[in-house]
Amino acid sequence: GESVGLHLPTLSVQEGDNSIINCAYSNSASDYFIWYKQESGKGPQFIIDIRSNMDKRQGQRVTVLLNKTVKHLSLQIAATQPGDSAVYFCAERRSKGGKLIFGQGTELSVKP
Amino acid sequence: DADVTQTPRNRITKTGKRIMLECSQTKGHDRMYWYRQDPGLGLRLIYYSFDVKDINKGEISDGYSVSRQAQAKFSLSLESAIPNQTALYFCATSLTGSTDTQYFGPGTRLTVL
Numbered sequence: 344g345e346s347v348g349l350h351l352p353t354l355s356v357q358e359g360d361n362s363i364i365n366c367a368y369s370n371s372a373s374d375y376f377i378w379y380k381q382e383s384g385k386g387p388q389f390i391i392d393i394r395s396n397m398d399k400r401q402g403q404r405v406t407v408l409l410n411k412t413v414k415h416l417s418l419q420i421a422a423t424q425p426g427d428s429a430v431y432f433c434a435e436r437r438s439k440g441g442k443l444i445f446g447q448g449t450e451l452s453v454k455p
Numbered sequence: 456d457a458d459v460t461q462t463p464r465n466r467i468t469k470t471g472k473r474i475m476l477e478c479s480q481t482k483g484h485d486r487m488y489w490y491r492q493d494p495g496l497g498l499r500l501i502y503y504s505f506d507v508k509d510i511n512k513g514e515i516s517d518g519y520s521v522s523r524q525a526q527a528k529f530s531l532s533l534e535s536a537i538p539n540q541t542a543l544y545f546c547a548t549s550l551t552g553s554t555d556t557q558y559f560g561p562g563t564r565l566t567v568l
Contacts, residue, residue: 351495375554386459386545386559387498394554432497436555442513443557445497 351430353450362420364449366433371414375436377443378407378418382429390418390431420451428453458482459560461546467566474533476563478546484558485551487529489513489521492543492562501544504529505551536567 356362368376374395379387393400393407393416400407406419416433430450434443459480468474478487486505490498500513502521510521518540520532533540543564547557 377556379559384562386547386561389556389558392554392556434557441555442500442503443555445499447495447497 351448351450353452355452355454356423358423358425358453358455360423362418362423362427362451362453364418364420364431364451366416366418366446366449368414368416368433368435368444368446370435370437370444371411373435373437376407376409376416377434377436378405378416379432379434379445380427380429381432381448387432423451423453425453425455427451459546459548459558461544461560461563463563464561465564467568468536469568470535470537472536472567474536474565476531476544476546476565478529478531478560480527480546480548480560482548482558483526483550484548485526486549486555487523488547488549488557489519489529489531490545490547491515492545498545501531533565533567536565538567541565541567 377392378390380390381387391402391407393409398409404421408417430448432448433446462477488503489501499515501519503511504523522530543562545562546560549555549557
């Protein structure tokens with residue numbers, strides 16, 4: 344039979360605007376979270392991480408926010424550029440030393 | 456990440472053939488992982504190894520086997536490939552510690568006809 348792939352959630356933004364990519368996680372015991380960026384034809388690339396004892400962490404043009412009350416993680420990209428176009432995955436670690444569990448991913452498309 | 460390499464990068468094979476995918480790393484990490492990625496899906500863990508003598512099944516290990524020949528090398532085998540194993544395969548490494556951030560290779564695109 345023919346297989347049909349799932350469609351990724353997509354976010355389309357204008358170049359120069361800020362982007363917000365969201366992720367819901369399931370395990371309240373998760374203690375560590377990572378955002379990865381995957382460009383077409385490449386492996387996932389580490390962007391930024393955050394521990395569960397923090398609610399915000401900033402990097403270069405990126406900020407990760409963690410809301411443990413509602414088990415929500417977001418990635419904010421400031422002044423989005425065409426090179427930011429990619430699929431973004433969140434990952435959670437459910438116990439120290441445990442495996443990472445990856446989300447489905449969100450495809451970010453930047454319009455010039 | 457150039458520190459994690461995978462060979463081959465692309466492979467087309469036929470149903471029933473045995474296939475081996477290789478992963479090497481120069482990061483000095485002790486932990487290595489094999490993931491599978493299908494269109495529209497996230498990464499699913501096939502096998503992982505925390506050390507040379509340690510092999511663990513992930514969520515989708517059926518139809519696959521692995522070998523950790525050295526700390527720097529972790530190979531994935533498909534004993535008898537089938538079409539639904541057509542996918543992107545990624546190797547990743549991490550260093551035992553407080554975060555276990557994983558670093559990924561460039562991937563192998565496998566097509567089983």
